Amino acid sequence: MNENSLKVLVIEDEKEIRENLEDLLSDKYHVFTASGGREGLDIAQRELPHLVICDVTMAGVTGHNVLTALRSNPITANIPFIFLTAKVSKDDMRLGMELGADDYLTKPFTRKELLSAISARLKRFEKV
Numbered sequence: 001m002n003e004n005s006l007k008v009l010v011i012e013d014e015k016e017i018r019e020n021l022e023d024l025l026s027d028k029y030h031v032f033t034a035s036g037g038r039e040g041l042d043i044a045q046r047e048l049p050h051l052v053i054c055d056v057t058m059a060g061v062t063g064h065n066v067l068t069a070l071r072s073n074p075i076t077a078n079i080p081f082i083f084l085t086a087k088v089s090k091d092d093m094r095l096g097m098e099l100g101a102d103d104y105l106t107k108p109f110t111r112k113e114l115l116s117a118i119s120a121r122l123k124r125f126e127k128v
Contacts, residue, residue: 006029006030006050007029007032007050007051008025008029008030008031008032008049008051008053008118009033009043009044009051009052009053010032010033010054011033011036011040012055018033018035019033021114024114024115029118032047036060036061037054037058037061038061040066041069045075050079050122051080052066052082053082053084054066054067054081055083055085056087057086057087063083063085063096067099067100071099080121080122081100081101081102082102082104082118082121083105084105084109084114085106085107086107087106088106102121103117
């Protein structure tokens with residue numbers, strides 16, 4: 001599958017971070033963005049992205065809520081999901097993984113860390 005045809009959904013409530021992620025990823029992927037969890041869930045259901053990158057701490061529908069909703073829907077249950085968050089404690093990380101996240105990156109992150117995590121998740125997804 002051509003990388004440019006792969007759809008990545010970024011759910012991030014901080015505008016600057018969301019725009020930076022979109023700029024970083026749009027050369028390689030078709031990027032959708034959402035400024036909150038509810039909007040992100042709507043886009044995920046409509047577009048069925050190949051990968052979701054999501055913040056944890058957002059008003060209303062949190063990243064944990066988004067992941068739980070995606071995993072409970074058979075249509076979106078297997079979409080690779082990466083948390084990208086400032087929540088750095090082992091307990092936070094463990095909770096994210098227990099909820100079904102495929103990866104957990106903490107802010108600040110490097111371009112290389114993010115692109116490597118995306119590449120690894122998409123390679124595994126393509127094999128399924």
